[in-house]
Every structure is written in C-alpha cells, then in structure tokens.
C-alpha cells in the first residue's frame with residue numbers, strides 16, 4: 001500500500017448504492033409517532049486500483065425527523081455518483097444536512113480501510129479517533145420496550161429480562177404522565193430492583209410536565225430519563241439536571257420530594273435528539289446531560305459518533321451508542337463504535353429483533369444482554385460478502 005491516510009483516502013474510489021426496505025415486526029411506539037418500516041441504501045466503495053477487489057460496505061438508512069428524508073439521502077448519494085471517483089467521498093457529504101448519506105459512505109470507506117489492514121472496524125475506528133485503548137470484545141446492550149399499556153409494557157420487560165437483559169429502556173411520553181408512571185411502576189414491579197431501567201420521552205414534555213414526571217419517576221430508581229424536553233431546550237435540560245424550578249423564574253414548579261431534593265429528584269438526564277440537532281459540543285457546553293445517546297446514522301457516521309463519544313467521556317458525560325433501528329450493516333458498525341468507547345454503558349443496539357427480516361444474517365446477535373464484536377477484518381470478515389457484489 002502506498003497510502004496511509006487512516007480515513008482511507010488515496011487512490012480513486014467508485015461509490016455505488018442500491019435501495020432496500022424492511023418492515024418492523026410491529027410498529028415501535030414512541031412519543032414522536034410509530035416507526036413501522038425502514039428504507040435505505042446499501043453503499044459500496046471500491047478502490048480502482050485494488051488488486052484483491054476489496055470493497056467497503058456501508059448503509060445509509062435515513063429516518064425522517066432524525067436525519068434527511070429518503071429522497072434527500074438518495075439525492076446526496078446520486079450526487080456523489082456524478083463524480084464517483086473521489087479521494088475522500090465521505091468528505092463530499094455534509095454531516096449536518098445529509099447524515100445518513102454520509103454515514104453510508106464513511107462506513108464503507110472505513111470498512112474498506114480496515115479490511116485492507118486486516119483489522120476489526122472497531123480497532124480501525126479507535127486508532128483513527130485516538131481512543132487510546134484497545135476496543136472491547138463485547139458490549140452490553142439494553143432491550144428497547146415501546147409504548148403500550150402497563151400490562152403489555154410489563155410483559156415486554158419481563159420477556160427481555162428472561163432473555164438475559166439487565167438493562168431496559170422504556171419509551172414514554174406517548175401518553176399522559178400519569179399513565180407513564182403506571183407503566184414504569186408495572187415494569188419495576190415485574191423485573192425487580194436488580195434490573196437497570198431507562199425511560200425515553202423523545203422530547204415529549206414541556207418544562208413543567210418534565211419536572212412533574214421526573215419527580216414521580218424518582219421513586220423507580222431510573223438510570224436516566226432520555227430527552228425529557230425538546231431537542232433545542234438545552235437550558236431546560238441543564239435546569240432539570242440541577243433540579244431548578246420548572247419555569248426558571250424562581251417559583252416552585254412542583255415542590256421538593258420527601259428526600260429533600262429539588263424537582264427532578266436527582267434522576268439523571270440523557271440527551272439524544274439534542275445531540276443530533278445541536279451537536280455534541282453545545283450539549284456538553286450547556287451542561288445539559290449526564291449521558292449522551294449517540295446514533296451514528298443521525299450524527300453522520302461511525303467516525304463522528306465515536307469522536308462525539310470520546311469528547312463526552314472527557315467531559316465526564318457517559319456515552320451510549322444506539323441505532324435508529326438500522327439494518328444489519330449499520331447495526332454491526334454501531335457495535336464496533338460502542339466497542340471502541342472505553343467502558344461503554346449498555347447501548348441501544350438490540351434492535352435486530354424489531355425488524356421482520358434483514359439484509360443478511362446477523363453476525364453478532366444479542367446473547368445474555370451482550371453483543372460480541374465480530375472479529376473478522378472490517379465489519380465482520382466475510383459475513384457480508386453477498387452484499388459486496
């Protein structure tokens with residue numbers, strides 16, 4: 001090899017993409033509506049001069065509301081095709097306006113580079129990001145429990161614990177706070193105290209409602225509440241963390257709990273939509289979160305997600321890597337990103353079971369609440385060879 005650029009720059013590459021569509025087994029209920037189907041693009045890059053034909057594989061699976069639309073993603077990938085021979089194709093795509101397209105291409109380039117070096121994608125990403133430590137061989141994951149009645153939600157939670165999960169994330173905010181409290185109560189009663197519980201409100205609440213919800217949820221020992229406020233309300237998130245009154249004008253937004261703590265009851269806060277909308281720097285600077293949820297598809301690529309995770313770690317904020325319910329290629333990439341985060345907390349990567357079919361067999365299924373990181377070069381050795389045509 002005559003090129004050492006770890007991003008995989010160098011000789012010209014050809015970028016191709018082709019569409020796919022996958023239904024979920026059933027809609028995932030969230031405060032921002034139901035997710036029932038995922039449509040995206042398999043992306044490949046090929047080095048013109050490659051003697052072994054080593055191609056890199058990526059996936060661009062936009063989720064409108066989180067990323068660009070399917071149409072915008074396709075247009076961005078098509079636009080790249082107009083000048084498909086470029087040195088660093090991912091750099092030709094804007095991470096803010098077309099994060100899924102950039103994800104697909106930057107993953108394919110990183111996969112190609114890792115394969116050429118005979119290394120796992122996690123190790124390649126860690127080197128490129130300067131992570132400083134060797135990636136883990138397995139990552140802990142949470143089960144994802146959608147909206148439903150208290151009985152349905154508790155049954156889903158119990159099934160997840162029986163399958164070996166010791167961390168569950170329950171979607172809230174799709175119904176009233178009182179109903180969600182009953183759902184979380186039912187889950188806690190169903191799974192006992194040893195299981196870590198998270199709740200994800202997907203930005204559903206205003207400040208007063210969030211303050212009230214956190215007060216009540218404090219009884220259930222939640223590891224964190226994810227995005228209790230809209231994405232842009234970084235000051236509101238910071239105030240919730242501090243336990244400030246809901247309206248910030250000094251009036252009491254709900255009183256203190258029995259333990260004497262202020263509103264919020266000390267429930268940790270995670271930022272998800274805020275990171276995608278405002279950037280990791282703004283979230284960290286605002287002191288808006290105890291944890292950040294990082295979706296490579298929404299942040300413009302595995303490289304950018306890992307960089308954000310390492311920045312968060314440095315700031316004392318806990319990074320969590322999740323998918324946007326991606327197909328197997330992007331999901332596997334997210335496993336590698338999570339593995340490259342030192343001491344990563346349970347990640348939202350157990351989303352394969354939500355899909356009714358996939359692009360290829362899963363090279364890293366969940367076992368006992370963990371995912372083993374594929375060992376082969378790149379994404380998963382030869383596991384995806386059929387997709388690399």
Ligand SMILES: O=C(O)CCC(=O)c1ccccc1C(=O)O
Nearest residue numbers: 143144169202322323324325348
């Ligand atoms: O984090 C998880 O457990 C799974 C991923 C998830 O919840 C999700 C999936 C698609 C879109 C948004 C979200 C979210 O975290 O809000």
Ligand SMILES: [Mg+2]
Nearest residue numbers: 200226272293
């Ligand atoms: Mg979320």
